[in-house]
Amino acid sequence: MSAQTAIDIRNLSLTFQTGDGPVYALADANLTIAKGEFVSFIGPSGCGKTTLLRVIADLEQPTSGSISVNGLSPHQARLKRQYGYVFQAPALYPWRTVEANVMLPLEVFGLPKAERRERARKHLDMVRLSGFAKKFPWQLSGGMQQRVSIARALSFEPELLLMDEPFGALDEIVRDQLNEQLVKLWNETRKTVVFVTHSIPEAVFLSSRIVVMSPRPGRIIDVIDCDFGLDRTLDIRESPEFLKVAHRVREGLRAGHSYDE
């Protein structure tokens, strides 16, 4: 494992014990993610993509196998606050203003007030919400709320950003805008991003690598390299290269599904 490795996953399995018997959420996953990569997990629901992200975040415990996050165990990485996590919903605290929501992790970490303010300002700027610092979440649209939650995850400047279908609940127009903004943000910050999605165009547009997963048991069936340059815009989605990658992802998903029938 080199110093450039952000996440290293070896023979990872996770089985949930439920009343109806065991559920094999992840079976024998192997994956290495280098620092600065943008990796998407794509697959149908139940394929374990969110579970895998939660294992990286130490929100779930694997049954077997090994995993390291920035050279640490996920638990140590969580204790050292090595990653920012963006959930499916904005998960903003309704009684806090936009600014106070972004400052929440900084308060938990015990940063002085002046620095909290400064960092909140900087990261709200980054997601283009400077004018909304004093608003409450309900005064913002769904897309703006999710941008606040991204600013909150970035506010303590973690090396690693874990995003669990962050745009899944938004309409396509807003989702397209946010995809473009996220590429710019990634370009500016060069963070390692692990991004869970079930949208093929989103995965192909955003990622430097796409991990295709399939359900029952959740496993990795294909890993696709993908590079459309750092200054890409939404227009590339009509290019033959883009469609070729999208096609390969779709083929992978279809192959994974054939086990069901």
Next chain:
Amino acid sequence: MSSVALQTPREAAAPHRVWDGLRRGALVPVLTLTAIILAVWYLACLPMNRDLPQLARVEGLANRYEAAWSLERPVLPAPHQIITELYASTIGTRLLRETADGLVLNPRNLLTHAWVTISATLAGFVIGVTLGIALAVAIVHVNALRRSLMPWIVASQSIPILAIAPIIIVALGSVGIVGLLPKAVISAYLSFFPVTIGMVKGLTSPDAMLLDLMRTYNASGTQTFVKLRWPAAMPLLFASLKVSISISLVGAIVGELPTGAQAGIGARLLSGSYYGQTVQIWSALVMAAILAALLVALITLAEKLTLKAMGARP
């Protein structure tokens, strides 16, 4: 110019503005309902009081009603009799009385009794709410307590307060605790319950995602409590405080009954029923209702201010 453009046709029609305002507000329905209740009350005064000897020789419906509305010790007094008694026993009576010890509250004034009851109510409310919150915090944080404590808490409320109030008064009296505190204990016994139930619900209301977020920050249990659970519980806290303050008042009044307390709304009810002074009983009851309404209004005000500061939608 823009302000003109923003006016809706309804607002522009000035002559109807006052009437529209009334119709949209609560004033008209409340006044209508009050008028209906008063009418039924006045009508009921004759049938309710018809067996009294004073009415035996009065002939004619109008005369009989007139007599029924001005009886000295009616079974059901007329509303104006209660209002007159309320006025006479509050504003019409001196609140302070000079004695050898200086100025003291006059026991003939109903406000003196109201104050005695209110002070026990507030003391009981503070004890009950503190206890209620403490129990809720313990139940939420210690899983074993949820199963072991909850049945006892529910059982405590199935005992009629009228049965347990004398026991508390006598037990505390035997160790020398008399006066306000035993009444406050009875109040607290009733008022902790809604707070515990409400706060257990409130403190566990944040969904898994919000709790996971705190976990990703490696937040301590205290931080999760202060920054997430406690603010999330505020709406339910205020809802339970409103129930809690009104049953605190009930508890204080019940606490004044069993020992024949010298002062308080309960004492007033007791002496009224002892001497057959129904008008006095009713005015004490109305005073209790006014106090309850005032206390709930205070909590509602605190609720509005708090939730507004917490960014609730207007």
